[in-house]
Amino acid sequence: MNKELRRVSIVVLIMFLALFGSTTIIQVFQQDNLKSDGRNVRTLYASFSAERGSILVAGQPIATSIATNDKYKYQRQYANGQLYSAVTGYFTLNQGNTGLENALNNYLSGTANEQFLAQLNAILTGQNPKGASVETTIDPVVQQAAWDALGNYQGAVVALNPKTGAILAMVSKPTFDPNTLAVHNSAQVISTYKQLLVDSGDPLINRAIAGSLNPPGSTFKLVVASAAFESGQYTPDSTFPNPGSLTLPQSSTVITNAEGGSCGGADTASIATALRLSCNIPFAQLGLALGYNTISGQAKKYGFDDDNLRIPMKVTPSVYPQTDSDAQQMISSFGQGNDRVTPLQMAMVSAAIGNGGKLMTPNVVDNITAPDLSVLQKLTPTLYNTPISSATATTMTQLMVNNVANGAASNARINGVDVAGKTGTAQNAPGAPYTLWFTGFAPAADPQVAVAVVVENGGGRGQSAFGNLLAAPIAKKVIEAVLNR
Amino acid sequence: MAVIDAGPRSTFTGTIRVRLRTPARRRNLELFLLLGALVLAGGAMVLVELGALGRVGGTLLVLEGGLAVLVLLGHVAERVVAPDADPFVFPIAVLLNGVGIAEISRIDIAKGLGGWEAAGVRQIVWTGIALIVAFAALVLIRNHRVLQRYRYIAMFSAIVLLLLPVLPGIGRTISGARVWIAIGPFSFQPGELAKIALAIFFAGYLVTARDSLSMVGRTFLGMRFPRVRDLGPILVIWVLAMAVIVFQHDLGTALLYFGLFLVMLYVATGRLSWVIIGLLLFGCGAYIAGRSLNYVAGRFGSWLDAFNPAVYEKSGGSYQLVQGLFGLANGGLVGTGLGQGRPDIVPLAESDYIVASLGEELGLVGLFALLALYLLFVSRGFRIGFTGQDDFGRLLGVGLSFVVALQVFIVIGGVTRVIPLTGLTTPFLAAGGSSLVANWIIVALLLRLSDSVRNQPHWVVDTAPIPVMASSSDPSAAPAGGAS
Numbered sequence: 001m002n003k004e005l006r007r008v009s010i011v012v013l014i015m016f017l018a019l020f021g022s023t024t025i026i027q028v029f030q031q032d033n034l035k036s037d038g039r040n041v042r043t044l045y046a047s048f049s050a051e052r053g054s055i056l057v058a059g060q061p062i063a064t065s066i067a068t069n070d071k072y073k074y075q076r077q078y079a080n081g082q083l084y085s086a087v088t089g090y091f092t093l094n095q096g097n098t099g100l101e102n103a104l105n106n107y108l109s110g111t112a113n114e115q116f117l118a119q120l121n122a123i124l125t126g127q128n129p130k131g132a133s134v135e136t137t138i139d140p141v142v143q144q145a146a147w148d149a150l151g152n153y154q155g156a157v158v159a160l161n162p163k164t165g166a167i168l169a170m171v172s173k174p175t176f177d178p179n180t181l182a183v184h185n186s187a188q189v190i191s192t193y194k195q196l197l198v199d200s201g202d203p204l205i206n207r208a209i210a211g212s213l214n215p216p217g218s219t220f221k222l223v224v225a226s227a228a229f230e231s232g233q234y235t236p237d238s239t240f241p242n243p244g245s246l247t248l249p250q251s252s253t254v255i256t257n258a259e260g261g262s263c264g265g266a267d268t269a270s271i272a273t274a275l276r277l278s279c280n281i282p283f284a285q286l287g288l289a290l291g292y293n294t295i296s297g298q299a300k301k302y303g304f305d306d307d308n309l310r311i312p313m314k315v316t317p318s319v320y321p322q323t324d325s326d327a328q329q330m331i332s333s334f335g336q337g338n339d340r341v342t343p344l345q346m347a348m349v350s351a352a353i354g355n356g357g358k359l360m361t362p363n364v365v366d367n368i369t370a371p372d373l374s375v376l377q378k379l380t381p382t383l384y385n386t387p388i389s390s391a392t393a394t395t396m397t398q399l400m401v402n403n404v405a406n407g408a409a410s411n412a413r414i415n416g417v418d419v420a421g422k423t424g425t426a427q428n429a430p431g432a433p434y435t436l437w438f439t440g441f442a443p444a445a446d447p448q449v450a451v452a453v454v455v456e457n458g459g460g461r462g463q464s465a466f467g468n469l470l471a472a473p474i475a476k477k478v479i480e481a482v483l484n485r
Numbered sequence: 486m487a488v489i490d491a492g493p494r495s496t497f498t499g500t501i502r503v504r505l506r507t508p509a510r511r512r513n514l515e516l517f518l519l520l521g522a523l524v525l526a527g528g529a530m531v532l533v534e535l536g537a538l539g540r541v542g543g544t545l546l547v548l549e550g551g552l553a554v555l556v557l558l559g560h561v562a563e564r565v566v567a568p569d570a571d572p573f574v575f576p577i578a579v580l581l582n583g584v585g586i587a588e589i590s591r592i593d594i595a596k597g598l599g600g601w602e603a604a605g606v607r608q609i610v611w612t613g614i615a616l617i618v619a620f621a622a623l624v625l626i627r628n629h630r631v632l633q634r635y636r637y638i639a640m641f642s643a644i645v646l647l648l649l650p651v652l653p654g655i656g657r658t659i660s661g662a663r664v665w666i667a668i669g670p671f672s673f674q675p676g677e678l679a680k681i682a683l684a685i686f687f688a689g690y691l692v693t694a695r696d697s698l699s700m701v702g703r704t705f706l707g708m709r710f711p712r713v714r715d716l717g718p719i720l721v722i723w724v725l726a727m728a729v730i731v732f733q734h735d736l737g738t739a740l741l742y743f744g745l746f747l748v749m750l751y752v753a754t755g756r757l758s759w760v761i762i763g764l765l766l767f768g769c770g771a772y773i774a775g776r777s778l779n780y781v782a783g784r785f786g787s788w789l790d791a792f793n794p795a796v797y798e799k800s801g802g803s804y805q806l807v808q809g810l811f812g813l814a815n816g817g818l819v820g821t822g823l824g825q826g827r828p829d830i831v832p833l834a835e836s837d838y839i840v841a842s843l844g845e846e847l848g849l850v851g852l853f854a855l856l857a858l859y860l861l862f863v864s865r866g867f868r869i870g871f872t873g874q875d876d877f878g879r880l881l882g883v884g885l886s887f888v889v890a891l892q893v894f895i896v897i898g899g900v901t902r903v904i905p906l907t908g909l910t911t912p913f914l915a916a917g918g919s920s921l922v923a924n925w926i927i928v929a930l931l932l933r934l935s936d937s938v939r940n941q942p943h944w945v946v947d948t949a950p951i952p953v954m955a956s957s958s959d960p961s962a963a964p965a966g967g968a969s
Contacts, residue, residue: 004752005870005883011748012867012887015894016860020853022901026813027849034814039797039807042815042827120819 044093045072052076053108053131053371055088055100057138063088063101068184076101076182083147086156086170086206087138087364089313090178094186095193099206100134100364101178103312107132107368107376114376130371137166137366137379142449145481146171149474155436155455156207158343159478162351162441162450164381165360167311169478170208170344174201207454210316213340214435214454217426217467218258218278218408220335222349222396222439223320224287225275227298229392231290236275236395239268240282248284248327255280255331258408258425258466275399276407278423280334287333292323295333301387302349302359304341311344311364318345335426346439347452348384353400354420354447357393359384401444409438411472414480418444421475423467433458438471442479449482451475506945511572512564518576519560523553526583529823533591536824545590548609549583555616563932566624571869571935577862578928581855581913582612582921587823588835588842589916595829604835604916611918615925622929629933633877636689643682646675647725651732662735662908676729676738677910677923680745681930684884687746690718691753692877699754719759722746723766730774736781737895737907743767744891749884752870788905805832809841809900820848835916837908840897855914856897863890869934882934885927 026034035043051074055063062084065074076091078084089099097105106112110131146157146169159169180192196204205211228234242262247254263269263279274282287295299305299320309315318341323329331337344362352359361384368377388396400420403409409421421440428435436459441450452475459470530549534541556579563570590605600606626632632639649666650656657665657672664676691698698715726739747763774781780801787796787803791810796802808831815826828834828842835842844852866886873879889912896915899906910920 001752001755001876001879002871004755005867008748008752008883008887009864009867012863012890013860015890015898016856018903019856019894019897019901022898022903023813023844023849023852023856026810026901027817027844027852030810031814031817034811037792037807037811040811040814041830042811045827 050074050110051130052091053110053133055084055108056133056135057084057087057140057143059135060140061133062136063091063178070184072184075184076178078178078182081177081179082175083143083171084138085175085178086172086208087136088178089206090176090181092181092189092193093184095181095189098204099313100136103310103314104134104365104368108134112376115370118370118372132368132370132376134368135366136364137161137168138170138364139168139482139485141485142169142478142481143171145169146474146478149477150453150455153455153459153470153474154201154457155453155459155471156343157451157453157474157478158208158347159449159451159482160347160351160362161360162355162447163360164379165351165362165384166366166379166381167362167364168449168482170206170364172205172207174199174203176203206313207343207456209311209313209342209344211342213316213318213342214437214456215337215339215426215428216318216335216341216346217424217435217437218280218335219346219349219422219424219437219439219452219467220320220333220339220341221275221278221283222353222400222422223299223302224283224290224295224333225271225399226302226349226353226388226392226396227290227295228271228286229395230298230388231294234271234286236272236399237270238286239270240274240285242267242269243281246281246284248330250325251327253327253331255284257281272399272402275422276402278403278408283334284330288326288330290333292329292332296320296322298387301385302352303345303384309362311362313364315344316342318342335424343439343452343454345452346437346454347450350400350420350422350439350441350452351447351450352385352387353393353396354441354444354450355393356390357388358386397444400440404440409440409468409472411468412438412440412476412479414442414476414483417442417479417483419476419479420444420447421472423472425466431463433460433462434465436465436467436469436471438467438475440475440479442483449479451478453478501946503944503946510568512560512568515563515570515572515575516560518572519556519579522576522580522583523556525580526587527553529584529587530590532823533587533594534824536822537591537594538824545605545609548606549586552583552609552612552616555613559616559620562620562624566627567932567936569936569939570932571865571939573861573865574928574931574935577858577865578913578925581858584843584855585839585911585914585916586612588828588839588846588914591824591846592829592835592842594824595827607918608916608921611921614918615921618922619925619929622926623933626930626933629878629881629930629937630875632685632881633689633692636686639682639689640686643679643686644725646679646682647729647733649675663733664735664738674910674917674919676733676735677917677919678926680741680888681885681923681926683742684745684749684881684888687749688877688880688884691749691880694718695753698750698759699756716762719746719750719763719766723763723770726767727770727774730770730781731778734778734780735908736771736774736784736905737899737909740767740895740907741888741891741909745884745888748887748891749880752883753876753880784905784907788902791902805838806900806902806906808832809838810902812838812841812845813901816845816848816851818849820844820846820851822846836910837896837915838900839911839915840900843914856893859889859893859912862886865935866931869931869938873934873938878934878937882931885930889924889927 052065054061063078066077068075089101091097091101108131150157150173156172160167176196244262245254245256257263257279264273269282304318304320307317321338323332328337332339361382363379366379367375369375397420401418404412404419404421409423412419412421419442424437426435436455439452441447453471455470459465586608589608593603593605650663655666657667659665664674665672726743729735729739747760750759790796791803791806812831823846826845828845831838863886866882869882870879896909896911898904910917912924
């Protein structure tokens, strides 16, 4: 009987080992998977019950957790919610999160790997776990200036420091008040969310870094000109034939310059003149001569097609898609056709030119600080890429300064300051309102700020408005806000 | 002390001394462990109230104090009626029971239940009843061998207990399984008591029948297979298990009874062929049931494909299973702390899913401790099987402790997806009076059996150092080179 009993003992031991194993697998190895399952409401409750860290602008909280008496324990509160909505995003019970609330959720809720020991310590000492707070790079004065300057237009403004990549302002309109989505009533959240979702102005989209993107129009000429000078085959004085209109090869499409007529009236137009007066026909010829691959290569160096760019929110990649005919190649060379960009991308182009060809990685987070005031992450300016040489950068800067001083971007002029800039007026579908652009930086010799402004929907004026009319003055106010601080 | 000379001195280098040892009574150790268990159980209750309410309420602790008095009275009674009983079984059961009450009360708090509505209060009352019943059994059954005489009465009781829920009028179907009876406001799961009756019957029957079951038969593939007419008993038990599956919709109980019978049969006869025949029979039955009974197929589907949204959202699908896994994951390594998790999200968190609740709040560390307690409990039972004096007692001890081990495996294995989920209670932990009473009777029987094992003096090899006696007749004692 003892032999059988020993065997049964082994069976019992195996049964228990199976249980030791299965509980270990679930509670340790599958823990992260199970926690991130959308059906796991505990994770949701937990992310509410821990005192979520604050999001700060210049030391002042723009998003904080306020203690409540319901089962979620804390409610999110946004000071000046609309103004900072493009930065904070929203934090809801059941409709997910966006913005920094989403991108840094594990830090804010205290579940990031760096915070594991602190959390364990909190459990053992019986304290309530707390999340880390996030200090942004946003400058409240610049943010307010951008918000005010954009007024009631549908569009976005991005301003960043070309030397560090720190984002100083990010505004998208129309927008929403994240407080309305932070309430602890699922039905109310869903109804507010649905209302915002069907709103024709798409208030939930952060146009500065995402959305359906806009054609860049003439601001894309900065990329094409960069490619031309980097190729070594062109200088600002290289000339192209200067007709008043041009029928595209193998097509009946006729393109013209924005002002009508030829570019500057001479027989030929130089690249410098074409950029200053923002003429399409010389750039169409330049783009065709350079070819798709050269321009595409230059665009990618500036950050186009980068699916991994995080600020730490995901940035929708800007695109310069493959052209399949000479006609398309020519159109795409002045920012029409299928070219689509974010304002952040155009600000990056300006920033790189202003910073002597060195493009710094953009970011909106300055530091992440744990409740015990230890700094978990600190933004160190990192080089994203060097899309152009410093010589090309100098050339481009001169052309852009000229563009503002005595060219098509005149409304960005500031007394006593050299502003470098480029406007854009992009056509959409036939008859549809234009998209108006400005991008640039200032002061030209020692840039403090690079900015990009997009005004969608023609600023409410259909096809009658243009970049210099509406977008350039907005950028001017943002630049002034930076220079006056 | 007796010293036996183990043989002629000339052939040994020394003597092996054997002495008759009367096992030490371990009542003081048990008292010490009991006090520890009571402190831990009370501490768990305090932590639950602090964690979930932020204050310590009086009522539950007073009730628990009453239980502690009962436990200590039981200990005193044990000193009189079973002074040589195993010192670990009782404290382990007290600790498991106490942790269970704390966690059940925690779920009451989450659900806002109080008074007689609260499962925790009822659990305390049931624990009191179970303790009294258990010690009545310990006092009444002074010699476990009398149980052998009642083996057929035990069989008859088991069948009646199993059939009760099927009877119209008193039978109740709760969450799909017809395993309950209700008389007035009281409901009871008679199947829990049936497992004890079955263990007594199996032990009594197998002790008398094992010779014919193991000795005769023909050898095939190196194993001796029984005669067809000896297959009767195993077929009867198989039919019984299948009836439980078909009529009561209770896969877990069927597996429990059949597993118990197979293991006792194997231990009694030593024939692996019985186990193989049994497993084949049960496998065929389960397969046919899986193909023809919707609820069995559903259980398998939920087990294999738990995270499939269709299975998850289906009524009777894997919702409970998956939510239990979420709870366990929420606990992680160290748990959320008592009163700090959200175990109430899982349906039946206080009964079938008490393990997921505990896993969430005490973490993997806590579950390991609970599993280790069960393992220790079972090993104490198996000890009776190894060292017992009579075969009936040995078989009964093994059967009773194995049924606890198997039940733990079926429940926790179901919750953690080792096997399909079935509705069984976790011994001592889960809310439920019938389960508590049955498991405390098992405690009483194990105490009785271990008492009879340990109060017999037995021969042991004396391990005291034996003086080495140099002997001239020992060839190795003389140096090899000494002659030259």
